[in-house]
Amino acid sequence: MPHASSPDHSGQAITMQKVQPYGEDSLVLTTPATDQDGRLADRHSAYHDNLSPPLIWTPVKGAAVYAIIVEDPDAPRERPFVHWLIWNIPGEATSLPEGLANEASLGLIGGAVQGTNDNGTVGYFGPRPPVGHGVHHYHFQIFALVERLPFDEKTPLADLVNALKGDALASDDLIVTYEAAGA
Template sequence: MSVLFCTAVQADAFKLTSTDIAQGKAMSNVQEFQGFGCNGGNLSPQLSWSGVPEGTEAFAVFAYDPDAPTGSGWWHWQLVNIPKDVTSLAAGAGATGEATVPAGSTSIRNDYGVFGFGGACPPEGHGVHRYQFTVFALSKKLELPEDASGALTGYMVRANSIASSTIEALYERK
């Protein structure tokens, strides 16, 4: 019984924070996509995490919109195998085509069809969308195929997650 209690306490201590986004608050157009009719800065937000659980061997960071009208949501960003000694990502770390992610990390192709971060771009008039930025502490580095889908990546991350923490930010195009 005490082992379960310790594990729960460890998981509760794992916390994601950001200087750019906040729980339940609207994101700025700096995090809006550039394309598909959107004209934002397309910069991933600054993210930091603390309270890393014992046994963590790597991290993963996801940005996901469950409100996208696709039937399966929208993967905006999946970065896996972030080294275990890294506890923050600078704003813009998810830029596509640039070496801005920590060495050893792997970007998965997002639903825009590119590797790296793709900002918010909900359909105009579709209402407020929730953008879930989640960091996962992983029990091991993941072995994924080069062309891993967002669904496969999500499955493997969750299957090997020790703990996670999420900031759910909002965005709307009127």
């Protein structure tokens, strides 16, 4: 049985470890949805309201679009659990509001596309670590890309990662934590 403060990790790398941006600019992703210790507010977990958190990032010169992938490498399975895939966020954007609709196409966000998460639904699926499994670390990974991606919501993560490998100007990895109540 895993120790409560240190869950077993999945065996595979998260996206950030597979994509090497080629640009010179830095990219910084933040959220006001965490406390001082980096714990995500309950309303963003699947145990509660399951709202996507608001995100804010620094602009990257030359970015046509941004992509965000949220993964949990502490999931008790072979590969990280994918909580959110969203891409084609317009290059002029520097934030996403809280509570995006779980729809494939987001016209209000410049036609951004949300993919299917590992829960089998489109859009954001908040943290839901097993009770007693300890603190999980959620990697909110953002990538600045040189061109729009031609994918729909059914695109597998592997295809998205392959596209990011050739198009990423810059990236950042915001790590937030969450632990199931009663753990």
